[in-house]
Amino acid sequence: MRALHAAGRAALIAVPVLFIATFITFGLGALSDQNPAAAAMGETATQADIDRLNHEFGLDRPFLERYVTWIGDAVTGDLGRSWFTHIPVAESIGQRLPVSLSIAALALLLAVVLGAAAGIGAALTAGGWFDRAVTAVCAALSTIPAFVAGIALIVVFAVLVPVFPAGGYVPPSQGVGPWLTYLILPAVALSLDSAADLARQLRTGLVTTLRENYVTGAVVRGLGPRRVVFGHALRNGAGPAVAVLGLHVPRLIGGAVITETVFAMPGLGQLATTGALQGDVPVVQGTLLVAIALVLVSSVLVNVALARLRPGSVRTA
Amino acid sequence: MRALRLAVRQRAARIALAVLGVVVLLMITGEWLAPYDPLHQDTTAILAGPSAEHWLGTDYVGRDVLSRLLAGSRLSVIAAAEAVGLGLLLGVLPGLASVYVGRVFEWLSLRVMDGLMALPFIIFAIAVAALLGNGLHQAMFAVGVLMAPSFYRVTRAAAIGLRQAQYVEAATLFGATRWRVVRTHVWQKVLPTVVVTTATAMAGALLVVSSLTFLGIGVQPPAPTWGGMLASDLGYLTQRPFGPVAPALLIIVTVAALNALADAMTVDPATTQEAPDALRR
Numbered sequence: 001m002r003a004l005h006a007a008g009r010a011a012l013i014a015v016p017v018l019f020i021a022t023f024i025t026f027g028l029g030a031l032s033d034q035n036p037a038a039a040a041m042g043e044t045a046t047q048a049d050i051d052r053l054n055h056e057f058g059l060d061r062p063f064l065e066r067y068v069t070w071i072g073d074a075v076t077g078d079l080g081r082s083w084f085t086h087i088p089v090a091e092s093i094g095q096r097l098p099v100s101l102s103i104a105a106l107a108l109l110l111a112v113v114l115g116a117a118a119g120i121g122a123a124l125t126a127g128g129w130f131d132r133a134v135t136a137v138c139a140a141l142s143t144i145p146a147f148v149a150g151i152a153l154i155v156v157f158a159v160l161v162p163v164f165p166a167g168g169y170v171p172p173s174q175g176v177g178p179w180l181t182y183l184i185l186p187a188v189a190l191s192l193d194s195a196a197d198l199a200r201q202l203r204t205g206l207v208t209t210l211r212e213n214y215v216t217g218a219v220v221r222g223l224g225p226r227r228v229v230f231g232h233a234l235r236n237g238a239g240p241a242v243a244v245l246g247l248h249v250p251r252l253i254g255g256a257v258i259t260e261t262v263f264a265m266p267g268l269g270q271l272a273t274t275g276a277l278q279g280d281v282p283v284v285q286g287t288l289l290v291a292i293a294l295v296l297v298s299s300v301l302v303n304v305a306l307a308r309l310r311p312g313s314v315r316t317a
Numbered sequence: 318m319r320a321l322r323l324a325v326r327q328r329a330a331r332i333a334l335a336v337l338g339v340v341v342l343l344m345i346t347g348e349w350l351a352p353y354d355p356l357h358q359d360t361t362a363i364l365a366g367p368s369a370e371h372w373l374g375t376d377y378v379g380r381d382v383l384s385r386l387l388a389g390s391r392l393s394v395i396a397a398a399e400a401v402g403l404g405l406l407l408g409v410l411p412g413l414a415s416v417y418v419g420r421v422f423e424w425l426s427l428r429v430m431d432g433l434m435a436l437p438f439i440i441f442a443i444a445v446a447a448l449l450g451n452g453l454h455q456a457m458f459a460v461g462v463l464m465a466p467s468f469y470r471v472t473r474a475a476a477i478g479l480r481q482a483q484y485v486e487a488a489t490l491f492g493a494t495r496w497r498v499v500r501t502h503v504w505q506k507v508l509p510t511v512v513v514t515t516a517t518a519m520a521g522a523l524l525v526v527s528s529l530t531f532l533g534i535g536v537q538p539p540a541p542t543w544g545g546m547l548a549s550d551l552g553y554l555t556q557r558p559f560g561p562v563a564p565a566l567l568i569i570v571t572v573a574a575l576n577a578l579a580d581a582m583t584v585d586p587a588t589t590q591e592a593p594d595a596l597r598r
Contacts, residue, residue, distance in 0.1 A: 020432030028448045143573040145524045147531055147544075148565045151551060155561070159554045166554070254437035258528050262551065272440055273532050276447030284444045291440045299435075 007304045014296040021292045022074075026067045029281045057083070057282075070285075079286035084278060089286035092271055097290065099169055099267035102179075104256045106187035108249070111194035118195070119202025119241065120229065126207050134203070138196035146255045150189035150262035157185060167264035186259045193255075194248040201241040209237035239306065246302030250295040330581035336574040340567075344394050347387030355380065355388040355541045364557050373563045376546070377553050382563060385541035390567070393530070393543045396457050397522035403461025404518055408468025409511055413503065415469070416476040417495055430466040438463055439528055446534045453526075453535035460525050464518050471514050475507045509582070516579035520572045527568050543568050 054060050057080075058069065073080070079089035122134040158166035164185050172179040209215060210233055218228045257269030268287055275283035325331060343350070353359075359379035366374045373382035415423045438460065445459030446452065479485050485502050530536050530544030543564050550560035
């Protein structure tokens, strides 16, 4: 019930945000001097061609009317058609979304597992060599952009010691094993920054929590270290880490776009980049809309997780 | 500049400042320091390793890597500075205004900033570059707009804590105008956090510039950029596996120096921490 309440609140906040963000997205398209005729036919387009295509794509109607139509269609899953290929944008996105989502999801999983292990380990050995090593590695990792990490991983694991493919993608329908081998390097590259941040936040949160009286109390009552850390301290200490995770989800989705390009994977990033370089406005707008929706959905989920973790935060948030 | 003075007392910050100084110096003088024309193709030395003639080797059409790196620094740093400047302007002013102008503006600006935060940096920058003409300035305009929320939040957090401060109240009672209060009292408190955020934002902007130029957004092919060099190295990893090392190191070292500087300048945790309860009324 509490979680449902938090989800409702977060969704209420997300709705105006969605409208503002999509309005900005759509407004940019209207501001641009790109038009389908110029994009598809280039210099040879006559005024009649331009008018005809503008009419076909509804560009001769007023701006607000177009925005309302676009948003209305988008709700029903229709994102318009590409100015070049005339393929429905939703269809192109549908084909590529699984690639980007696979990378982002695996990266998220890796970030949580690696970050939690490093963060909890560092907090328990606070001041010791493991703690200092984690802190140093995290500081180093957070300065390496995902695409540089990706290139480094290719050099090491695909060129010098060829154990993984340097790029490409195989859908899971052709076997989960091959799918994972193509996914592992990009996901690792993408996860490093988030894992480092997560570890840092978790360490700080846990070190503070472990000093609390109720933790001492639990130890005094004779509970084992595992029970104290996972049953008592983690629940309170993980709050900032979960919140930071919420900030990282949009970064992972955006970062997937770059990482895909490094590893030559046919994902959303490739769609957006080629669309951008051609001036294909509906494709770019559609990709951005899907990305915004993903970010908002994930922020609602993070809020729900926070509410479950710390019931008190619902009232103050 | 209390923050900067405090920072200079720390060794890490001095090293960071020295590194940044070198980067800026290279950016300004790079054109004359570069041993070759960054676009000159030496077809007798393609994908060459480091040598006396080419300290960092050559790329796939025989262009001198060192010269391209030096020429690329200027473009990358200026582009990042553009974005940060815009973010500063669009974040700090509304951040102050949200505390002092009125409820309607406060509500509206908070919603707009929330909306901006939902836009993923890279995809939005790609979209803007596509829609407004494929140029680095257009892309940086987009990045600048998306950086506004972080400046807005720190400014607002620092300013909001002062609204009820007794000395500000006293100044108001003595007849100081709202503008004078902002200029003399609030600005003092806001400035250090804004400086820290600027350093972090600059690091972030450099990463975004490198990522975008890596994708080929905003630059025409022969022009050298840090990201663009990495992208072209990527195709020749089997012949020259250590090709990406030089541009990658330059990006990493610059970003690390900016982050270290920001860490060192974080004076008082109370002023940099956000006040979530006060912000989410």
